[in-house]
Amino acid sequence: MPKYNRNFDLTLSDIDLIEAALNVVKRDLSLGREGSRALLPQTDDENHVHEIDDLLGRLHNQKIFFRPSDEPYVSG
Template sequence: MSKHQKSFQLTIQQIDLIEEAVRERIGILAHVVLASGDANSEESRANDGQIRDLNELLGSLHNQKIFYSQVNRTGVPGG
């Protein structure tokens, strides 16, 4: 049985591209819900679920980023 790779090597530009594509897809799904006018339809509920999943993906990508800031001699980020 094959195992999934646990880590990936992506550049900042590749991560940005993924985030832009996910945001674009969220916009398309949200537009479909608004254009249908029926937020209780089966399609709208399915789109809401996909939007939620995509937002969780964006959150996961954000939480895995390492943000660097200037650190002074005490090891505390300076402002």
Template sequence: MPGYNETFELSVEDMDLIETALRQTKADLSARTLTDPVQHDKTADALPEADETLRRIHDLLGRLHNQKVFYRPRKGAYIGG
């Protein structure tokens, strides 16, 4: 039985494209959910499919963010901007 590929060859540009696409999809689904005239029950049993997708996208974006390495100089004062 074949297993999952655990090694990916993605560039920084590829990851940026994926992150941008996820953010756009999240924005589109959010806008559609907010303009939906049907009031949904927000209990865990009755989550609409869009809400579950939004939650999964949000979690994935969080995991991508947590894997980033942000630059911080080793010496001297850090001046953020």
């Protein structure tokens, strides 16, 4: 039985491209366009929008956002 590759060599632009593609597929599914459903793997529950939201959330949570360290940070 084959094993999964646990080492990935992705650049930041690769992650951005994946994120953009997921957003496009999610938009198409939300608008009822059935062409993008054919691109997705078959699952039992067919709740692809929820799975895409979960994956986008995990990608977002792995990002480290810049905050200046030499002066007090004021958001907004």
